[in-house]
Amino acid sequence: MKNDIITLGYGSGAALTRQLIREVFVSKFRLPTLDDAACIDNHLTVTTDAYVVNPLFFPGGDIGKLSITGTVNDLSMNGSVPAYLVASFILEEGFSINLLKRIVDSMQKTAEEAGVQIIAGDTKVVEKGKCDGVYITTTGIGFLPEGIDLNVKNIKAGDRIVVNGSLGDHAVAIINARQKLGLDPAPISDCAPLREVIEILLNTTKLRFARDATRGGVATILNEIYEDTGLGVILDETSLPIKDSTTVLCGLLGLDPLYLANEGKLVAVVSEANDDMLIQLKAHRYGQDSAIIGEVTKDVNGVYLRTALGSLRPLLMLASDPLPRIC
């Protein structure tokens, strides 16, 4: 490990994060895979996730809502039905109890929407300056219905890549708020529970694999698929759903929406993308801008984007967070 201290890059969700997990955790804990969630006896799915976000409240959500959707989505991605959550809070000395109530209220509302119960928890308080207001960790339990097997190894050449809407919305909302870029109207996070979107995919097509495109964005997930299966991916630039506000912010800062975090978007690999699937996805509030954005292929090694000009642009795995550029 370079320089043997933790830098923010190890939390980027990109190659450095994978390296850290591999070199520090997987070997010691003898983990079978690098997955977010684990399935016990093909029936019980368990996952845990820590939430740190600045600012705590942002357009479209807050740390409370995020702490539910993120964990529920990690459970949903292998086809499980999320059922229970356990939440633990690290609170900073001096933090407003009213704000904490707002966060907890938001958690409860989101849990109701996602159909999960919060059944236990823990709190700790640390000295002023030792944390950023509130950190939340939620652990989720879900049940995997019989006969569902969404393993990355199921992916085959010819499969199509589907996303349930515009890319990069969460990152853009956070960057605009954090950097005080003052875009008006302020971009809104896509923070949402995705169990119902998965259900539509399970009911309308042969869903092979799904992953929520959080840190690292869509390009990182596709690169992981390439690493795990050896199958290439070609995306079609003209079919990527991207909001105007995202294009603007990416233009300002020299960022690529394909590498930006989402909190309400998944990348699904399906054997066939039929009309029924798209109609049902688009009819759902969390799927209005769903699109088929590319396909799995043996023709290329790696992940590529076919530009509007017909040329192929490689989409590499990034080492770390994408940085804003002036150039």
Add this chain to the structure above:
Amino acid sequence: MNLKYYRAPDLIKRVLKEIHEYRQPVTFMEVCGSHTMAIGHWGLRKLLPENIRLISGPGCPVCVTPASVIDELIKLKDITIATFGDLIRVPGSDQTLEHARALGADIRTVYSPLEALELSQKRETVFVGIGFETTIPGIAYTILEAGRQNQDNFSVLPLFKLIPPALNALLIDDEVEIDGFILPGHVSAVIGTQAYDFIPQKFGIGGVVTGFEPLDIVLGIKKMIEQINKPQIINEYSRIVTTEGNMAAKATISEVFSIGNAVWRGLGEIPDSGLDIRTEYSQFDALRKYDIQITNIEGNTACRCSSVLKGKIMPFDCPLFAEICTPNNPVGPCMVSSEGSCAAYYKYEK
């Protein structure tokens, strides 16, 4: 300003078809890192005929920042260092700013120099002044604003670089063989096309000022070919760029800065290619305030960045390229920023 026409595949392909009719081998240098990025982004290199070679020049302000700058910044204690984002991964001789931040340094990335001025209201702040003529006016204005606010907590580390003197230095070098420049559109918006008149006059080669949309770039190349036998400076980006540039921006630059030498990572010191903060504004000069010396420390001696920056070799001709030197572990300036030519080649052309 709908850019769709400047991205229209049919028009671009028609222009490319005309470019393909030209058979002579030529080498053009795209000076600007944003052009390098745009060429990679649209996959244009593969759409050009093999006889037209594009090489990337030194136009990436992050890449040409010497390692010693990073070392000096890391030495500064108990102040806020405000910088444009991608500088935080530029390797010093030992560490990056990102690494220093992990060890407790207060390093903030900003979008605008005015944000750095705002930070100085809370804590003593140094803004890392990197950039070419495009970025310099805004930073000059920020210094004037600091003067108006009497903001003693604010200073700027002047690391600015000027494009025309760098092109002059490249052309004086006998080993650099190019048939023309693709000139940076947004630098030219400030300095005007007249700043390049010396190129055909003194060196007998031409250049085209062009924009960053794919149509701009292919039109620029087409116009380069058309003027190869009568070298001149052509303005393809006339929707933005004028002959004399932006007078107000140039006046602001002159008010705050005077011409000085600058150290370019990979190229060494180039006379008159930088800017010093004038004495009237010396209270905002981080070089004086913190007694900082910028030297030309070259890191890994096997690194061939200086030859890449001069267009003498292509990135993949360097023994370190993609083996030891990668975007995750950049050795030289061209791999440091994502728009550096080695990084762009690693990312787009490997």
Add this chain to the structure above:
Amino acid sequence: MCLAIPGRVVRRTDNNMGLVDLGGVTKEISLIFLPDVVAGDWIILHTGFALERISEEDAMETISLLQEAFGQEKTCLSL
């Protein structure tokens, strides 16, 4: 070098600042280097400063000339 994106001036505000529409979202930026721009003008924006005006006529002329040269149907250009 130097990312800059186009925007349209919505209105000038105090202190040589102005509100620009960047394609669906607005942002306040400095117009200090373009003392003469008015609402409706197109500009390019870099690190919070408008650097230069964009001439729509010029942009359209470039496209029209190309379309003419390639014998294409001239589109009604609304840039």
